[in-house]
Amino acid sequence: MTSEPINEVETLEGIREIVNKIGTTRADLIPVLQAVTNKFGYISQTAIKELSNLMKLPTKEIQSVATFYRMLSTQPRGKHVIQFCESAPCHVVGGREVWIALKDALKLEPGETSADNKWTLLTTSCLGVCGIGPVILIDTDMYGNVTPEQVKNILSRYE
């Protein structure tokens, strides 16, 4: 891993805080990993080692759970994360065209982060707001009934 957070002491403190608040049983692992992702943007190897100490679990167990779930990430992500719904309901109402426009505008393939670290482009399965497809989720902002023409304008709202 190349881009660990600069301040390791802060990371460790933050992780201890999270574990203190949520707990150290096995059932607490997923909520803890969610909290770590929310706080640091991703689960670093430093974080996994510290969690292994605190929760008395092998690092490979934590790694294995952390890589299983879509909302957890072990890779650093860009400043803004774009999730494009690739499920059938969005696909048949124009999602295909929006996806092409989105890839063109960002010059990214799914899973990639832009060189300036501004964007990470991800595809996702159904987000459960299918009445207004095609749907794009940028960070926590939901955009519905998106047309290819709107893509540039939507992206321009983010610094």
Place this chain on the structure above:
Amino acid sequence: MKAVRSMILISNDPESIVRGSEKIFSVFQEQLAHYGLTEEVSLSLVPDLGHSYASPLVMIYPEAVIYGPVKAADVPFIVEEHLYKGRIVEEKRAPIHELSGKVAWLSARKGTLPAENRIVLKNVGLIDPENIEDYIAADGYQALGLALEMTPDQVISIIKESGLQGRGGAGFPTGIKWGFVNKTYGDKKYVICNADESEPGTFKDRVVLEGDPHAIIEAMLIAAYTVGADEGYIYIRGEYQLAIERVETAIQQAKEYGFLGNDIFGSDFNFKLHVHAGAGAYICGEETALIESIEGKRGEPRSRPPYPTTNGLWGKPTLVNNVETLANIPAIIRNGASWYRSLGTPSSPGTKVYTILGNVNVTGLIEVPMGITLREVISIYAKGMKSGSFKMAQTGGSSGSIIPASLQDTPMDFDSFKKAGVSLGSGALLVCNDEVCIVDLTKVLLNFFRVESCGKCTPCRIGTKRALDILVDITEGKGTLENLDELLSLSKEMLDLSNCGLGQTAGTPIRDMLNYFRAEVEAHIRLGVCPTGVCPMHD
């Protein structure tokens, strides 16, 4: 519920939020204060049901007037005219033909549209989901009181007589499942509500949790009393942030009112309820994967048997029910089994919530009696095709099917669909017109299964990947007729050899594609053309 002169509901679905519903809410607050109406008029943001081109909508009771689309700048005039002077602002009323779902149903009560029949969605959008007293005023927690006066066996026999079937997709009789857990000996038992709704195109459970969370808590209490459990989990998919917040608020309020905790209603029945947020994995909707996930592990399905009814959460007997299934329970206890049987068809009583999507004029949620046909849904509730003619409908996710036009008059209930060789799935109705290519659609569905396969068992992990590769080849003009045979055998192998429902049903779209649309698939291969012009047909 506080007595008020008027009630204002502002639609707060994602689309309305984008169009400024929260701003409208704050302007209403200012204006009501300005006219000194704050005490007399209640104001709520509600997750709207169904789609409207006229959103954001503002509904004002008791006149049941629906305004839309409303802009923040319209609010001062509406407050002055309607609420202060008592005159309806005709020019701001939403056009009836642009309403669907709940608002259409509200209009329907005035005889303008065929009425839906709501049990599961009865309270959604009509009560404040963050106020337990609203729920109590709508007969809430009455069924719990009635159930606690019965024996568990009496409750089970009512549920059995009602004929309620699990609404998660499989249609297993609910009363029988409750009976299994009740009969299993255990010092500790659990009740789990499966709210990991991730079937593409399905968002009915989200709307129930956001709009009527206490109904699920009440149903889980009844279930726990009946099977002998004292602890429960609601497993909500992580993306449903609002639903998680609403349920947590509801649990807190239920505790304060003594509906959750010890010695509920003075009986010796205790129940503790937790919320578990998912972390993004479709497979966790499978009940044993869901249980693994609550235990803090990878969401990989267990081998069955043993079933969760005997060896579930932490090895204890566990009842797992879907949100929509549970939402039926309080109404059945209050009104009885024969009332429930009066709705729907003899083999599938009750109602079903559908999400209507795709190339139709009106998309959204409806709750209609079991046995309605696809043609009726499209013409009455979806207001017809938006463009083109009806080609097929996909019933959503892993347990669904592709339904061709020839089956659009088949009654939609578990039994009739089974006889026709298709499945109702989770209740999503993705309506496709003749501009949708069957190979392209099947490719998208298979990609979903490939992405969401947990990878534990080989037939599913390799099968979904190989099937997707072949479908991609066909869309790029590189398919062969032998590929179609391979697709069929892959789909059969996945059905026979996969460990859980995901892999077992991943081949369904392939079979349906070749069953109903073989000529179109072969055109890609023999003629090198995609008849709808969707597929690239070259690299």
